[in-house]
Structure formats: structure tokens, C-alpha cells
Amino acid sequence: MHDTDYDVLAIGDAVVDVIAPTDDALLAEEGLRKGSMRVLDRDGAERLYERMGPAQEMSGGSAANSMAGIAALGGRAAFVGQIGSDQLGTIFAHDIRAQGVAFDTPALDGDVTTGRCLILVTPDAQRTMNTYRGASEHLSVDAIDPAQVAKAAILYLEAYLWDHDAPRVAMKKAADMAHDASRPVAFTLSDIACIGRHRPDFVELVGSGRIDILFGNEDEARALARHDDLDDAIAALAGHVDLCVITRGADGAIAVGRGERVAVPAVPPRALVDTTGAGDLFAAGFLAGHAWGRPLEASLALGAAAAAEVIADYGARPLGQLRHLAAD
Template sequence: MTAKYDVLCIGNAIVDVIADATDEFLEEQGLDKGSMRLIDEDEAERLYDLMNPGREVSGGSAGNTAAGIAALGVSCAYIGQVADDQLGNIYRHDIEAAGVDFLTEARSDVGATARCLILVTPDAQRTMNTFLGAANQLAPEAIDPAAIADAGITYLEGYLWDLPHAKEAMEKAMDAAREAGRKVAFTLSDSFCISRHRGDFLRLIEDGKIDILFANEKEIVELADKGDFDEAVDEVAPYVPTLVVTRSEKGAIAVEGGHRARMRAEPIRELVDTTGAGDLFAAGFLAGVAQGRELDECLKLGAIAAAEVIQHYGARPEEDLKILSAGVLA
């Protein structure tokens, strides 16, 4: 059955505010470079006032992936909760301008729209300070089973698992996709997220609810509770039809039906900002799946998209990904 959308992404709808920062500034604010912390609205306003001028763009992990998918010419929609406020309007306008259909109505009873204050130091490390606000209020009612059934792949981010109603919304989406015979893709999001929800994530995998699982090297080791990368991959791979693991400068691997494919990282001119690298890798890979490409080509598309986004600030591609990928995969 033909789908209206190739991919439908569900995640935390967060406005990213990205600005340069020095190591001294991080020390003054007591921030651990390269970390992600959750903050309240008061701290978000305080830190925002101290930041250098920055760029504001609709983000969140799955939102970045959705924008990358659309940039590759693949039809995509997004579900994520925003408030009926200025940042909520910015989020909707920005993601729709990127070519993504935004399917969630803004609400006035969920607090303020979420934002992530991203401080980028000269070594390209990003330190993230996240106020989840309305994003954490995604309710099961926001999930339309008909929309899920009309998407070839539903892609979900593990970050949403922290609140019971958001978790319920994700499971509702998974069940709707399974009932419609569609694929479910899931990203583990963060090793700390795994430490909080490892049992639930393993249950989803063992129950066969995930068709494509995305992880990075640290996350797969954390999930499998193994000290060795290869052992961790061997532990998890038999339980998911497709396992995709990124390894930063070491490239990525995918395991599907016992076949293991490897891909080198794409060469880059300069590493500027690693924000969104994993999100854009997932975008490229999912776009390849939607286009019916072979496993190594899906990995290649992921590598191309990730390499483009780490050479500038922000988690949105600035070069034409369709042109970049056509030149490599023609």
C-alpha cells in the first residue's frame, strides 16, 4: 500500500539556540563541556541572557532528522508538542519551511515551548542546556493512528521515554505502525537515557517492536551491558531486523539478516560543530531505506549527511544533500 509519507518522525519539539562560547565561559557557569543537562525555565532565561548572539532553529533530535530527510527529497512529517507562543510559532514555520509537514496542534496548557541552549567551543564540542517545557507534554491524543498508517516508516527518539504520557504516545504509535504493517525505527538517543530506561528499551527490542535500531558506539555498549563494542553488537543484532551503529570518525556499521556492512566516515574540510551528526546520519540512512537502496548505500547516505552538518554551526544542512549524494551514488 502506497504511503503518503515515506517517514514520520516523532520527538521532542525543541527550538535550538546555538552560539559560540569559550572554555572560560563554561567554567564560569559550572558547565561540563560536551554534556547535556536539563534545566528549568528560570535557568533557561538566565543563561540565554548571558549567551553570545546565536541562531534559532527548530530542532530536537527527531526534528533534525525530519529536516534532513526532507532535504534529501524524501517525503516526511513530524509530530512534536509546542506551546501556543512565539517559539512555538517559530518552530512550526521553520520546520515546514524545511519541507516537513508538522502534524501537531499548538496548545496553551503545556507551559512554554521547549528550547535547547547550545554552547559551541572552539574545538567544536557542544554543551547543551535543555528546557523541555511543552515538548514533554506530548500526549497519546496527539498520535493519529491514521497518520501513522500512512507513513512507510515511523521514527521515534528515546528521549521521549522520560514521561509516562509521552511514553504512552510512543507505544501507541509503535502499535499503530505494526497494525498497519509499517516499519518502526527507534534511536536510543543518549547513554544516560539508556541507563534510565534500559529495561523498557530491551523489552521493545525483544518483543519485536523495532525494525531499525539506531545507536552510537557508547549507546550500544550501554544497552548490551558489555565492555567490548563487537560483543555488544553481536548481543543486540539478532533481536532487530536492522541495527545501525555510528562510530564518529571511525564510520558506521549496519547489521541486517546476519550481513554486516561497514562504511568509512566521509572526509571533511573542517570540524566546526558536531550538533546533529547522529540525527543527520539517521536521516540519510532512512532516506536510503525509503528509496529502496542497498544497505551499504543507506550507510553512505548517512555518512554524507552527517559529514555535511558537522562542517558548520547547527543541525540543518546548508549544502544541497541531493546534489552531494547524487554525485557519490550515481
């Protein structure tokens, strides 16, 4: 769109991934199930961090990963997420800006620390994740700039933030700002556990007209719609939004809306190294294509291609430019 500064503006968790190799003994001592994800409080996060070996630290967060993907595709992306005035906050801000994403959210002063996901990687390549959201829990309406929302072709919201009152209010307000500016609002269901905690809220949100584009995987779609049959679930959800976009892993993806139903196959990756970030990069490709006015099938195909690229490397963000995918 010619009257926009950004293709997509996202609001989500500002989290730094702290990744370190470990052995099975540490998992046993911590009472962790290999491959699981647990939520930590601040004390628990600090204690586990002290037990970790030398680590690789990189910016993460689902919607932030998607914005990094859009920038790598050659798009214009912006992100709003709360960080603290600490070392991890500095790392997050540097990384996301270095990847070409506009990020202007001021850090919070005081005794507030930036969110982090402590990832323990065992010799069998299994990842066991431990998340402390930290400053993300304090994202407020004051962090949302109505002019920035109005200058984005699409506003993208992340369900992980729904656990806390302040960011939940901020996201609803941002959605209203977008609609006041005649901009569509996209929402990702993020994780089936989020639906377990907030299904009535999500049903109300989708039914309220605040959401125009709904993202989820097939399990999330079934859980939200309460239909075992995927087609029935998609039909139920699509009745409340302009576009319903459902990923199916190795079976590709489906988009339903505006009288169309389009499916694309998954793109075989050049290597299967790490599936972290596949859904985030799929959303990046689809949102970029949609913001650029591409047909549904082309937007789905770009999402599938971006997902295939990120799972071929280590980490949840692209390691290089993806502009060649957008040019295909």
C-alpha cells in the same frame, strides 16, 4: 513505497536551539563544565536565557533534525512534536515547515512553553548545552494520527522522549499503529545517558518486537547490551530486531540484519566545523535509503555522506539541499 505519503514519520522533541557567544566567566558563574549538557527546569531556563547575549535561534531536536535531513535529500518527511503557543513554538513550526517537513501538531495553549536548548559558545568553539524540554514533556496519544502513521513507510522514534510518561505512552501506541499497518518501526537510543536512566525499559522494548530497526553509536550499543566487545554487543542486539545500525564516528558505520553484515567507512568532510547533528543526519540518510528500497550498503553510504555534509557547516541541520548525495 507507492502507497505512502511519507518516507519517514518521526516522533521526538520539538526544541529550539538558542545559540549565543559567551565567555568563560559566565560558565564559571553558572557552575557549568565546558562542553557538558545539563537539563534545566523552566525557572532555570528562563533565568539563563536572560543572561545570554544576542542569540541565533533555530529549530532543533534530534529526530526533527533527521526529518530536515530527509527533506534536504529529496525525501518526504513528517514530524510529530509538541510545542507551546509562544514565540519559540512559532519559530519551530515555521523552520521545520520551511525545510519541507510536514508538521501538523497543534500548539498547546495555557502556561506551557516550547522546549529550548540554550547553547553557550566560548571563544574556543566549545559548546555548553542547557536543555529545557518544556512542551515536549506533554506530547500525548491525542497528537498521533493513525492515518498519518499508516501512510509513512517508516516510523522513527527518539529515546530522548522516554523521560516522561505521556510521550512514552504515545510512542508505544504509535509503534502499535505502525505494525497494524505493516510498517516498520525504527528507534534511536539517542544518548548513553538515556540508557543509564532507562536501560530496563529499552531492553524490554527491543525484546518485545515493537522495534524493527535499532540505531545507536558503539558506546550506546555496548551499554544497552552490556558487552564490552562491540561485535558481541551488536550480535546480542541484532538478535531482537530486523536491522541493527551502529555508527562509529571516524570509523564509519555497521549494519547487521537479514543475514547480512555490512560496514562502510566514514566520508571525509570538506571541512570540520561543528559535529553537532552528525548522528541525526546519518539516520536521515540511512532511513531515506532504506525507505527507497536501496541495499544496506547504499543506505549506510548515504548516511555517511549526509553526516559528512552537516559537520562541514555550523548547526545541526543542512544549510542547503542534499539531493546530489541521493543521486550518487
